[in-house]
Amino acid sequence: MVGQPGFFDLEDRLAGLSKTGDPLERLARVVDFEIFRSELDRALGRSERAAKGGRPPSDAVLMFKILVLQALYGMSDEQAEYQIQDRLTFMRFLGLGLGDKVPDYSTIWRFREALVAAGAIEALFARFDAELKDRGYFALGGQVIDASIVEAPKQRLSDPEKARIKAGATAREIWPDRPAKAAHKDTTARWTVKRGRRKPATRRDKPEATSERSAEALLIPMFGYKSHVNVDRRYRLIRRWTVSHAAAHDGARLPGLLDPDAFATPVWADTAYRSKVNEAAIRSAGRRSMVHFKKPKGQPMPEAHRRANRARSKVRSSVEHVFAEQKARMGLFIRTVGIARATIKIGLANLAYNMRRLIWLETASPAT
Numbered sequence: 217m218v219g220q221p222g223f224f225d226l227e228d229r230l231a232g233l234s235k236t237g238d239p240l241e242r243l244a245r246v247v248d249f250e251i252f253r254s255e256l257d258r259a260l261g262r263s264e265r266a267a268k269g270g271r272p273p274s275d276a277v278l279m280f281k282i283l284v285l286q287a288l289y290g291m292s293d294e295q296a297e298y299q300i301q302d303r304l305t306f307m308r309f310l311g312l313g314l315g316d317k318v319p320d321y322s323t324i325w326r327f328r329e330a331l332v333a334a335g336a337i338e339a340l341f342a343r344f345d346a347e348l349k350d351r352g353y354f355a356l357g358g359q360v361i362d363a364s365i366v367e368a369p370k371q372r373l374s375d376p377e378k379a380r381i382k383a384g385a386t387a388r389e390i391w392p393d394r395p396a397k398a399a400h401k402d403t404t405a406r407w408t409v410k411r412g413r414r415k416p417a418t419r420r421d422k423p424e425a426t427s428e429r430s431a432e433a434l435l436i437p438m439f440g441y442k443s444h445v446n447v448d449r450r451y452r453l454i455r456r457w458t459v460s461h462a463a464a465h466d467g468a469r470l471p472g473l474l475d476p477d478a479f480a481t482p483v484w485a486d487t488a489y490r491s492k493v494n495e496a497a498i499r500s501a502g503r504r505s506m507v508h509f510k511k512p513k514g515q516p517m518p519e520a521h522r523r524a525n526r527a528r529s530k531v532r533s534s535v536e537h538v539f540a541e542q543k544a545r546m547g548l549f550i551r552t553v554g555i556a557r558a559t560i561k562i563g564l565a566n567l568a569y570n571m572r573r574l575i576w577l578e579t580a581s582p583a584t
Contacts, residue, residue, distance in 0.1 A: 226304075226314070233305055239575075240285075240309040246575050248347075249277050255343050256280055259336035274319050279327040280340075281310055282319065287561075287568035290547020293321035332556050337563035341457070344567055348453060349477075353577065357449030358482035358506070360532055361473050361489065363466045364539040366562060368405045368440035368550035404555040406461040410436040438462060440550055441558045443542075445566065446473045447535045449480070453573055454538065454566045459559040471497040482506045484532040506531070542569055 234241055256276040285306060286296050300306045300318050312318065319327075331337060373381070380390050387398035412434040442464055446456040455475045466488040474483065474497065481504040490507045498505045506528050509521035517525075542548040548565045550558045 230304060230308060233308075238305050238308075240305050242575050242579075243571060244309055246578055247571050249281055251347055252280055252340055252343060253277050255336065255339045259334035259339070260330055274323060274327070278310055278312075279319065279324070282324055283328060283331075283564055284568050284571070285309070286324075287548075287564040288546055288572065290549065292551055293324045296324055297321045328557075328560065332560050337560045337567075341563055341567050344570060345455065348570070348574065351574075353451050353453060353574070355448040355453075355455050355475055355478040356451065356480060358480040358484060358531075359455070359475055359478050359503075360447045360449055360535045361445070361470060361483065361485040362447075362532070362535040362539075363442050363444040363469070363488075364543075365408065365410060365438050365462050366441050366443050366543075366548055366550055366558070367438055368402060368558070370439050371402060371405070373401075400553060402553045404461055405440050405550070405558070406463040407437060407439050408442075408462040410434075410438050412436065441555065441562070442466075443539070443562045443566075444469045444473060445535065445538065446475050447538055448475075448478065449482075449484075449531060449534065451573070451577060452534055452538065453570050457563070457566050459555065459562050461555065467491050467494055470494045474498070474501050474503065476501065478503075484528055486532060508532070538569065541572075542566075 253276060260276060282296055282300070285291065285300075286293075289299075291299060297318060297320050300310065300312070307313070307316075307318075331340075377390055381403045385403070387401045387403050388395070390403070391398040391401070440462050442460045442462050444458045444460065444466065445454050447453065448455055455478070456473050458469055458472060460469065466486075467490070470485065470489050471494065481502065483498050483503045484506045485508070487508040487510045490510050494507065495505055498507075508525045508528055509517070511517045542565050546565060546568065548562070550561055552558060552561060
C-alpha cells in the first residue's frame with residue numbers, strides 16, 4: 217500500500233521539476249508580480265473595500281497571476297481551476313500549498329470582469345512596459361506595425377438579426393424578452409475574409425519553382441476580432457496595441473499605434489497601411505516611413521518599389537513571429553462576449569507574450 221506523501225516527498229518532487237526546467241519558476245524569478253499590486257488595488261477599489269470591512273477578497277496579485285496562466289496556456293476559467301489543483305508547478309507559481317483553497321472558476325470570472333469594468337488592462341500593460349524600460353529594454357531599431365485576426369465562436373443568426381446588428385442594435389435591443397440568449401450573443405465581433413496564397417502541388421519527378429504569381433489565391437472567412445500591435449525591431453517586444461472587430465481596416469489604426477518613445481525613426485508596415493493620411497501622420501510624428509508601396513492600378517509595380525518592398529519584408533516579417541507565438545503556443549482565442557472582454561483577453565495575451573519574451577532576452581543577452 218502506498219503511504220501518505222510527506223513534506224520531504226513534496227519537496228523532492230518540486231526539486232525534480234526545477235531540475236528539469238520549470239518555465240513558471242523562471243517566470244517568477246524574472247518578473248516581480250508585486251509591481252502590479254498598486255494598479256490592481258486601484259482598479260478593484262481594494263483600499264475602500266478594506267475600510268468598510270466584510271469578507272476579505274482573494275489576493276489581487278494571486279488572481280492576476282491566474283489570468284497570466286490562462287493567457288500563457290490558453291485555458292478557460294474551468295480549465296484553470298482544474299489545472300491549478302492538478303499541477304504542482306501551477307501551485308508553486310501561485311504560492312499555494314496543498315492545503316490551500318484554490319479559487320474556483322466563478323471567482324476567476326468575477327475578478328476578470330472587475331478588471332474589464334475598470335478598464336485596467338491598459339494601465340497594467342503600461343506598468344510592465346515601464347519595468348522593461350527600467351531594465352534597459354527600450355524601443356530600439358524602429359517600429360513594426362501589423363494586425364492579426366483573433367477568432368471567436370461563430371454566431372448563428374437570422375438575416376433580420378444580422379441586419380439589426382449591422383445597424384448598431386445591442387443584444388438587449390434585439391432579444392429584449394430573452395435575456396439569457398442576449399447575454400451569449402456577441403454583437404461587436406464581425407465577419408471578414410482573410411486573404412492568402414497557397415503554392416500549387418508539384419510532381420516529385422518534375423519539381424518546378426513556384427513564384428508568388430503562380431500561387432493559388434485563398435479567401436478564408438473568419439469571425440472575431442483584430443489585434444493591432446506595434447513591436448520594436450530590436451527586442452521584438454510589443455510596445456503599443458489596440459483591439460477592433462475583425463472587419464476594421466488596419467490602416468486606420470496606424471496613427472494611434474505610433475510609439476512616441478521609440479528611439480529610431482523607421483516605421484515598417486505592409487501595404488494596408490499605405491495612405492496619404494498615414495504618411496502624413498508618420499512625418500508629423502518625426503518618423504520615417506518604411507511602409508510597403510502599393511502596386512499602381514492597371515500598371516506594373518516599378519522595379520525600385522519592388523526591390524524596396526522585398527527589403528522591407530525582411531524586417532516587417534518579424535512581427536509575424538509574435539502572432540504565431542500567441543496563437544500556436546499560447547492558444548489565443550476569444551471565448552468571451554463583447555469587445556470590452558475581448559480587449560482584456562488580447563491585452564493579457566500581449567502582456568504574457570512580453571513576459572515570456574523577457575525571459576528569453578534575459579537568458580540570451582541581458583540589456584546593459
